[in-house]
Amino acid sequence: MAAYVQETGRSFPNPTSNGNFTQEFKRPSNGNYRSHGDYPGVGTGTSYEITFEGHGPGSMPLGKDIVHYLGDDDPTVIGGTRQGIYRYYRGSKDDHKYTRSPEITKADMGCENESWKKAASGYNKEPRNGAPVFWLMREQVENSVPVYQYYSYWPDDTQVCVGTNVPTGLNGVGCGRNKYKNVGLLGYAFTTAAHAQAYCTGSETPKPLYEYLHPDPDHFYTIDPASEVNLADNSPIPPLKSYNKEYNYLGILCYVFETDVQDQPNKTVVDIGKIGPTGQCVDKSGWYAYTSGNQKPWGSNTGLWSQFMYQQMRDDQGNNVEGPPAINGWGYPGNVDATSNDAFFEWSYGLQGAVKAAVPRFLGFEDSYDSQFLFYLYDTSYPWNGPIFSTQYILSNAQCCPNTTDPEGCPQCAPVWSYHSHFYEIHSDTWETTKSRITISDESSTGVQESFFTVDTDSRRLFFRYTTRDGDWNSGDKINGWDIVNVFYFGDELKCGVMEFSQAQNAGQTFSYEQQFTSSDGGVIKCLAGYGIPNKCAFTGVYEFPKKLSYWKVQINPKALIPWRTLDQAILEAVVDDDGSIHSVIVINGGRGYIEPSIVVIHPREMEDFSANDPAKFMGDSVSMDDDWKKTFQTPESSQTVGDSMRDTQKTFGVHTGAVSVAQDKNRQAFKMRKAKLEISEMTELGIIKSVRVVDGGAGYSQADTPTVQVVEPEHIKWDMQKEDGAPDPQAFGNTQAEMFDGFGGGQEGGAQGLDEESENTKYIKSSFDLIASGKAVDVPDSYIRAAELTEDTTNHCLPLNPGCIEIGPGIGLVSKALPKSEQFAIVSGFEPGVAQFEKDVMPFAVTAAQQTDSYVENNSHLYGPFGKSNCIKTGQPKLYNITRWFDMPCAYLDVGDDGEQKAFGWLPYRYCASKLQLASYRVSLEVEGRITGSQGADCMDFIKGLPKPLLQIRRDPEGNAGKRTWNCRRGSIKGRCYRDPNNSSDIVFVPVGLDENTWDYNRSNFTELEQLQMWGGSNMSSSAAVQTWLGHPTEGDPAGTPHSVDYTALTVAACSGGAPPNECWDSYVRGVNASDGPLKVYCGYDNQGNGLAGNTYCDTPELFDACVALDKVMDSSIAVNPNRISGSGANALMMMGPYNGTMTVRNNLTGSITALERAIRNYGNPYFDECSTGKAWVKGRLVNEELR
DSSP: OOOEEEEEEESSOOGGGSHHHHSOOBOOTTSOSOOOTTSOSSSSOOBOOOOBTTBOTTOBTTOOOEEEOSSBOOOOOSSOOEEEEEEEEETTTTEEEEESSSSOOTGGGTTOSSOHHHHHTTOEEESTTOOOSEEEESSOOTTEEEEEEEEETTTTEEEEEETTOOOOSTTOBSSSTTOBEEEEEEEEEESSHHHHHTTOOTTOOOEEEEEEEETTTEEEEESOGGGOBSBOTTOSSOOSBOTTOOBEEEEEEEEEBSSOBTTBSSEEEOOOOBOOSEETTSOOTTSBOOOSSSSOOTTOOSOOOOHHHHHTTBOTTSOBOOSOGGGTTEEOTTTEEBOOGGGHHHHHHOTTHHHHTTSOOEEEOOOEETTOOEEEEEEOSOOOSSOSEEEEEEEESGGGOOOEEOTTSOEEOOOOOEEEEEEEEEOGGGEEEEEEEEEEEESSOSSTGGGEEEEOTTSSEEEEEEEEOSSOOOTTOEETTEEEEEEEEOOTTTOEEEEEEOSSSOOOOOOOTTOEEEOTTSOEEEEEEETTOTTEEEEEEOOOOOOEEEEEEEEEOTTSOOBTTTBBOOEEEEEEOTTSSEEEEEEEEOOBOOSSOEEEEEOTTOOOOOSTTOTTOOGGGTSOOOSSHHHHSOOOOSSOOOOOSOOOOOOOOSOOOSOOSSEEOTTOOEEOOBOOEEEEEEEOTTSOEEEEEEEEOOBOOOSSSOOEEEEEOOEEEEEEOOOOTTOOOHHHHHHHHHHHTTTTTOSSGGGOOOTTOOOHHHHHHHHHHHHHHHOOEEEEEEOSEEESOEEEEEEEEEOOOOGGGOOOSSOSSHHHHHSOOHHHHHHHHHHOHHHHHHHHHTHHHHHHHHHHHHHHHHHHTSTTGGGTTOSEEEEEEEOEEEESSGGGSOOOEEEEOTTSSEEEEEEEEEEEEOOOOOEEEEEEEEEEEEEEOSTTHHHHHHHHHTSOOOEEOOOOOOOOOBTBTOEEEEETTEEEEEEEETTEEEEEEEEOTTTTTOOEESTTTTOOHHHHHHHHHGGGEEOSSSOEEEEOOOOTTOOTTOOSEEEEEEOEEOOOBTTBOSSOSGGGGBTTTSOTTOSEEEEEEEOTTSOEEEOOOGGGOGGGGOTTOEEEEEEEEEESSOGGGEESOGGGOEEEEEEEEEEEEEEOOHHHHHHHHHHHHHHTSOSSOSBOSSSEEOOOOOSTTGGGO
16 A cells, blocks of 8 residues: 555644535536536436636645545545544433534534524533544445434434434424434444444454433433443443433444544545556557548648557657647547547556656645644555556567568568557565655745654654553653653544653664553553654644734642533523513523532623632622621621622612612613522532522513523632630630639529539530630632732722712721720629639730721721722732743643642633734655565665666646546645546546656656667667668558658567576566566556556567567656665665655634634643643543543
8 A cells, every 4th residue: 555644633623524515515406507417417416516716626725635646546445434423411401412523513403493503502512521422434334334313302302323214203204393303424333243343453342332211302322331320220231320210221223433443543544546547458449539540641731640649659740749648639629539538547647657656746735724733644654556667668570671562562661560568566565664754844934843743763752642541641751761851642532642752862762653651650652653663754733823822820729610621511591571580591501510509690781709819709798788787797606697698789870970779771761770599499410400490580680681690619718717826725714714703693592503513604605615716617719710820010900989978887996895894804803813814814815806806897897998998909910921822832730739739730811812814834745765675675676776867857737628528626736637537427536737747757868769678678688770760662542551661670689588588677576587575566557447457577578579579669668766866785775755745725714713712721721732741631521420430
């Protein structure tokens, strides 16, 4: 197999890859749309032709991923490629959905009766990182059956059906209530494990796809019931959690795969061009509308486009011509029209076409997009797709002329021509690729090399894939004798990564393809390309148009409920009635993972707080507020009940003066605003919100500007009261004081108390001091995310209200005034000396506490009391980092925080400004180094190296014309012509005009005809004279086709011995001639399927050994590589191939930028990598039901 794109993947699909761009276009019934002859008629539902920017069918303006070899580049499936299936769950409707796309599209929603985008927003990915849950075959293969997805918007249920099966129950297939709409093909599966096993790799085994049914209904499919929840007792495998056991087992639907093919995790592109038909042994009689006769009649001015002229490679006047027929008049309707598509390979590329098709002509790329991370892995194990050398020539018996007489009796020459061709290919088992090299260079942009990694045989890098994710490789680790400097892992979606090794150290050991290594914590990787791997190379990275980015560092509690990581956010929608009250709440997305959520209503013109770091924090969250301040500041108790923090509030919009009893709208219509109260009335064990109850609909809401309903679950921190330094031990001191006051107010006459009983005072004093000793612990709402690095700068948030206009709360110093005075203690101490001790030891602390309380009350009695009586709030500013591309943003990682607990550290975008540029491009170049092996390998390499230097043919750009049979087309930036595949009229062959002439040629290198033939036969043939000409006696009555002069070279040919030529030539290395492991094989041509046709060697060509043999002409003598690029000799000889170049075009569409921004927020860091930092990677949400494991 020739060189090919072994793997390629992108961080998000191209915008043109969705169903709207890949759908089959139908021919309308009005008949005004042209179609080629294979699709006759109108209104038949067959596809019609599309023209792109003046280029006809077969054009791919956005390019194609390919190592392009000339010929019909039909995709070849190696063992079958797989399609990942993604799972989503809408908890509020109990529906699991399955798609081919990592995002739900309009097509997936079928005949949805509400906004499809609104309905789609109700689904959450399972698992949260959006990885496929099982894999199907992408194309139909033997014994596979199609798998379709059906969806009914009523009763919100998705069914997966296999083969010709359709959904059961309800009212069948179609649109409408209780009907299921076929929303598309998911892929292909197998009805038996044995059939699926044929497409497994290594030790892989197929997985049964189990089907379950919820009574709601909800059809559910999984390959791993042990990781699921809520399955009934009849499940063949117990679930992770049983819960209500609502999903009843139905059976095995089909057999699928757990992962993608290990060697093809994304996309494999093996579009190798098919050679042919070409060669002198191919029947070409039906290729053109030939004229009759052989040669132009003597004295005639009329051209002759006969088959004889074509075989002889002449024009209509009988002149010898060079180059492809396309530039010599053949196929032009005004001359001779092509009548078969079989003609177009040779028409386009000439007799050299097979050799031109032997090596890559260019690297093709589908256009990429700004901020789209991608990778390409190339296999160069056998870079050949055709013959390394070819020769085509005409022999005759002209050496014996004259051999007849003309009608007048004069001597005449009537030669008998024979046509020969030999194509030599290198056996794949005798070729060894010793080195691959890939480079990237700027073309119309800058900074490209900084954004990409190239990984090849000599680079100190490793391109790898995790086979297990039990652990991770990190910078600082050692592998195969190398110190790892950086690890960049692209995530479980692309499944690959790059390691960079120290450039300072001596080289470690070489790697080998598929070699495995295990990290210290159990992560297993497989090597794909890198140092020492000869036949693989890769490039990976991202092109970003210059942009302005700022980001800041954050510290995160990894155990908190974090959206996209450990929590699916709920989406709720409030319904406002005509009176401005919230009538109901629609659960669009019930979310998942909530434990003790709070639900709040935010008016569009109002800011609310969700955590302690919000400057809008309202004191009512921690202090009971009442109209009567005396009730608000009650005597403290050991247990305090906090009341509702919000009273009816009056707000006004616009400019008003004086007291406002009600709010006013923009039309000065008075209305009352009252905040609505909602509560979650039903939530499942998985933390999915099913319904919300309206406790108080509130007032003042607008149907045109509906309020936002948020479900929040802030992180909490516990604050513990600390003992003040120098204070006595509370419990011991309390016991002493209890003894002092024992008997006071005990309830018995004279204050006496029994020896075995404690008075009420004693109990109260002891319990009070016990409470002080144990301390007071308070849960304070806190954000799960906070700035990790602050600057010395602050920002002031100032309010314009005059505090003198408002009086709040109680009087000043009330608590201090309530304490007993020293004269009061003097009276009491006269009765009990211990009271004096109490005054001395305890009262100073009581006075301090009272003063602090009074200060607190005084501050809160001021409009800006919570802010230190200042109308400005100062907030710290996070340290900002500035970059020009997302690529440089760090990754989130785990480390130990300041409190000694494990924390996650991440990075969040602060400001983003996009580029105005539209397009950019960069060049990718691939080079291969190798040699021929086997018992004759070294000699064969020396033989090729000893050939004369050929001429590199210049690029051509003809205005090819073959009527309606060929037309202008292009693949990305490569212009060419197209024609229909002779074997499949719906398939189109692309001819890259301007590249096909880049071939090493002896035919047009000023070599004589004999020297050209000797490039093939070596010194086994010779001539005693130069080209000779036999001149006849032309007369007007000579019949058509009678030659009047014949040019030829008389040949002397050495005899063979034992089927082998006596002197070294190409046939000396054909397998079986001199050695059983000979490196070459010979063909006489190629059919229209690209199959080689059995050919003859030098010794098997009887016309060579005829006594009258003469060389008429050599029409082709070409070689696929420059012999002068072979270095060394013998066993050390190496052949250099390439460079083979391609241009990647990058488009600055909004899709890429928005996707990168969204992923940077979701990842808390770099949007491309899961691992790229010195810390341990922080990866959550990779598994289904991960929080339950």
